[in-house]
Amino acid sequence: MKKYSVAAIPGDGIGNEVVPEGQKVMEAAARLGGFSFDWTHYDWSCERFAKTGAMMPEDGLDQIRNKDAIYLGAVGFPGVPDHVSLWGLLIPIRRGFHQYVNLRPVKLLKGIESPLKGREAGSIDFYVVRENNEGEYSSIGGRLYDGSPDELVMQQSIFTRRGCDRVMRYAFELAKTRKKHVTSATKSNGISHTMPYWDERFAAISTEYPGFKTDQFHIDILTAHFVRNPDWFDVVVASNLFGDILSDLGPAVVGSIGIAAGANINPEKDYPSMFEPVHGSAPDIAGKGLADPIGQIWSGAMMLRHLGEEAAARAVEDAIADVLARGEALTPDLGGKANTRELADAITAAL
Amino acid sequence: MKKYSVAAIPGDGIGNEVVPEGQKVMEAAARLGGFSFDWTHYDWSCERFAKTGAMMPEDGLDQIRNKDAIYLGAVGFPGVPDHVSLWGLLIPIRRGFHQYVNLRPVKLLKGIESPLKGREAGSIDFYVVRENNEGEYSSIGGRLYDGSPDELVMQQSIFTRRGCDRVMRYAFELAKTRKKHVTSATKSNGISHTMPYWDERFAAISTEYPGFKTDQFHIDILTAHFVRNPDWFDVVVASNLFGDILSDLGPAVVGSIGIAAGANINPEKDYPSMFEPVHGSAPDIAGKGLADPIGQIWSGAMMLRHLGEEAAARAVEDAIADVLARGEALTPDLGGKANTRELADAITAAL
Ligand SMILES: CC(C)[C@H](C(=O)O)[C@@H](O)C(=O)O
Ligand SMILES: CC(C)[C@H](C(=O)O)[C@@H](O)C(=O)O
Numbered sequence: 001m002k003k004y005s006v007a008a009i010p011g012d013g014i015g016n017e018v019v020p021e022g023q024k025v026m027e028a029a030a031r032l033g034g035f036s037f038d039w040t041h042y043d044w045s046c047e048r049f050a051k052t053g054a055m056m057p058e059d060g061l062d063q064i065r066n067k068d069a070i071y072l073g074a075v076g077f078p079g080v081p082d083h084v085s086l087w088g089l090l091i092p093i094r095r096g097f098h099q100y101v102n103l104r105p106v107k108l109l110k111g112i113e114s115p116l117k118g119r120e121a122g123s124i125d126f127y128v129v130r131e132n133n134e135g136e137y138s139s140i141g142g143r144l145y146d147g148s149p150d151e152l153v154m155q156q157s158i159f160t161r162r163g164c165d166r167v168m169r170y171a172f173e174l175a176k177t178r179k180k181h182v183t184s185a186t187k188s189n190g191i192s193h194t195m196p197y198w199d200e201r202f203a204a205i206s207t208e209y210p211g212f213k214t215d216q217f218h219i220d221i222l223t224a225h226f227v228r229n230p231d232w233f234d235v236v237v238a239s240n241l242f243g244d245i246l247s248d249l250g251p252a253v254v255g256s257i258g259i260a261a262g263a264n265i266n267p268e269k270d271y272p273s274m275f276e277p278v279h280g281s282a283p284d285i286a287g288k289g290l291a292d293p294i295g296q297i298w299s300g301a302m303m304l305r306h307l308g309e310e311a312a313a314r315a316v317e318d319a320i321a322d323v324l325a326r327g328e329a330l331t332p333d334l335g336g337k338a339n340t341r342e343l344a345d346a347i348t349a350a351l
Numbered sequence: 352m353k354k355y356s357v358a359a360i361p362g363d364g365i366g367n368e369v370v371p372e373g374q375k376v377m378e379a380a381a382r383l384g385g386f387s388f389d390w391t392h393y394d395w396s397c398e399r400f401a402k403t404g405a406m407m408p409e410d411g412l413d414q415i416r417n418k419d420a421i422y423l424g425a426v427g428f429p430g431v432p433d434h435v436s437l438w439g440l441l442i443p444i445r446r447g448f449h450q451y452v453n454l455r456p457v458k459l460l461k462g463i464e465s466p467l468k469g470r471e472a473g474s475i476d477f478y479v480v481r482e483n484n485e486g487e488y489s490s491i492g493g494r495l496y497d498g499s500p501d502e503l504v505m506q507q508s509i510f511t512r513r514g515c516d517r518v519m520r521y522a523f524e525l526a527k528t529r530k531k532h533v534t535s536a537t538k539s540n541g542i543s544h545t546m547p548y549w550d551e552r553f554a555a556i557s558t559e560y561p562g563f564k565t566d567q568f569h570i571d572i573l574t575a576h577f578v579r580n581p582d583w584f585d586v587v588v589a590s591n592l593f594g595d596i597l598s599d600l601g602p603a604v605v606g607s608i609g610i611a612a613g614a615n616i617n618p619e620k621d622y623p624s625m626f627e628p629v630h631g632s633a634p635d636i637a638g639k640g641l642a643d644p645i646g647q648i649w650s651g652a653m654m655l656r657h658l659g660e661e662a663a664a665r666a667v668e669d670a671i672a673d674v675l676a677r678g679e680a681l682t683p684d685l686g687g688k689a690n691t692r693e694l695a696d697a698i699t700a701a702l
Contacts, residue, residue: 082540083547091541115578117468141508141544151512155544157492161502189433190442190595193492193506196434218433220595223574224603227466244541244571245596252575
């Protein structure tokens with residue numbers, strides 16, 4: 001029997017509630033699929049930071065380097081500045097393990113209310129493929145004339161050919177399994193060095209995929225199209241920052257921001273990939289059993305797919321769709337009265 | 352009689368159709384208001400670029416430096432790369448004349464169909480105040496290892512204290528005339544130098560305005576809130592790039608992206624300010640009389656306000672709202688059959 005060794009990092013807030021529920025669903029999927037999990041739990045979090053001054057141990061990456069995957073809850077808690085908690089945990093894992101693709105599905109599901117008029121379940125179905133390692137999220141920069149009226153701050157964006165090409169190829173490979181349509185997010189009319197380069201690489205990689213439909217939009221009008229024409233898209237490829245924006249906006253237009261799933265992928269499998277919901281640690285509702293576990297469970301389905309367990313991944317996705325369509329056992333954010341465990345149990349039962 | 356000297360720059364595509372119509376409405380407003388305009392026409396455009404190799408003459412800024420305002424159509428045409436046309440005209444004017452505020456209203460108007468469910472005219476009404484001179488749109492950067500697999504491109508974002516403070520103060524002053532609520536767009540959890548600095552300045556400027564409600568959101572979730580909770584906002588202040596995105600997304604959620612207005616303002620009036628619609632030059636429909644002139648006319652209303660003609664500004668805005676609410680004489684984009692001139696004439700008549 002295949003056994004997958006997975007690092008579970010609940011992190012902060014509702015991460016502690018949804019990760020264990022996600023693990024239960026993963027266990028159920030494994031039983032049905034004839035494989036198993038070996039979980040190791042890590043307490044890396046803002047709580048740990050408060051006690052020890054570090055989000056994770058110095059050799060943190062080494063501790064999990066040989067895992068098959070990482071199953072992350074959410075990071076962030078009041079009192080610890082976001083840039084501390086994230087640059088102390090999330091971002092080092094994304095970079096250290098070359099998880100250069102951040103993949104997020106945008107899908108209008110039955111039973112989920114979209115804020116948009118006149119859209120049917122199934123009519124919106126695309127992926128945002130975000131560059132996850134470089135670009136606008138560089139730590140290079142600094143401050144001049146501190147504390148004076150002349151003070152200024154600089155920050156470098158860095159786009160490498162390797163970084164652009166590999167995430168674009170991933171997008172085309174994904175589109176190959178779908179409608180063969182790739183849309184690039186750019187801003188080459190305003191951002192005059194990095195974005196024209198991004199366009200250049202997109203044009204170059206496009207030639208490797210003849211017969212594909214390609215288009216590109218500046219990020220400003222692209223966000224407008226996400227609202228006006230979300231049915232236009234199949235695979236949208238974007239830089240780190242633009243992908244970050246689009247992969248929140250996309251779920252928002254289909255009404256699923258609270259349940260959206262995400263994957264940080266190292267496609268070559270040289271390093272473990274990491275699976276985490278889009279939502280945050282939601283300190284305001286933490287510890288009350290109110291958290292919606294679907295984002296965590298759906299991210300688990302993406303983990304199963306990455307591990308090669310496609311049938312199990314589908315089964316979990318179908319179980320989620322099923323429970324949502326029936327509208328039973330939903331948490332308050334979805335208009336129901338169930339708690340975190342009850343919703344997760346309903347999904348397990350639907351499996 | 353007061354006389355305002357204005358540079359009219361129709362630019363490209365439909366700019367050539369909507370600017371003359373806008374001028375006619377401005378003339379009508381002036382007659383009613385007891386002031387007048389002295390227009391000077393400039394052919395600065397991609398067409399000029401094709402003929403002469405420059406979007407505008409070398410001494411272009413000097414030619415219009417002493418105008419009271421600039422009334423711009425749209426810039427950009429196929430064959431001239433966007434970054435050439437824009438860095439050759441739009442951006443030099445914004446920077447050369449210290450138009451450090453880009454102001455765009457987001458308003459759900461009667462007669463305009465919003466893509467969002469269940470929103471009433473009047474229930475969404477806010478301004479995006481965008482930093483318009485620095486930030487992510489810097490021309491500083493370059494390329495290393497050209498043409499090789501190691502190729503990389505860098506671009507600097509630069510935020511100065513002066514640049515942040517003045518646009519934030521403008522936002523607070525605007526909010527003072529409204530609901531005293533200012534929202535800041537940030538991304539300090541991911542962009543680790545410039546954005547924490549932006550937050551720092553926002554906190555500092557906030558203390559100058561006691562009694563105001565302030566909040567801040569990371570740009571990713573903020574775009575989601577524009578879709579889910581557009582009624583939350585009064586004045587949203589943002590960096591150059593984030594403001595660019597939000598001021599397209601905002602009009603998109605209220606269904607008015609084709610008619611949205613914009614102003615590039617030098618609040619101190621040391622230099623002329625520039626008024627231009629949000630829409631582009633729309634080469635696909637140019638020359639056919641199909642262009643909707645409302646964005647241009649609405650931008651004219653913002654020009655009137657900036658010139659101190661508040662009553663005339665209101666009258667034009669009311670006339671636009673009136674024609675839209677009646678639903679007569681609309682252009683095809685608004686579901687009607689009128690042409691550019693007929694819609695502009697209807698607005699003049701409503702004046
Ligand atoms: C055309 C482009 C450079 C410009 C910008 O990004 O500033 C436009 O999108 C705008 O918002 O005025
Ligand atoms: C928390 C933050 C640093 C992060 C990001 O911007 O990458 C988050 O928004 C995400 O999308 O995973």
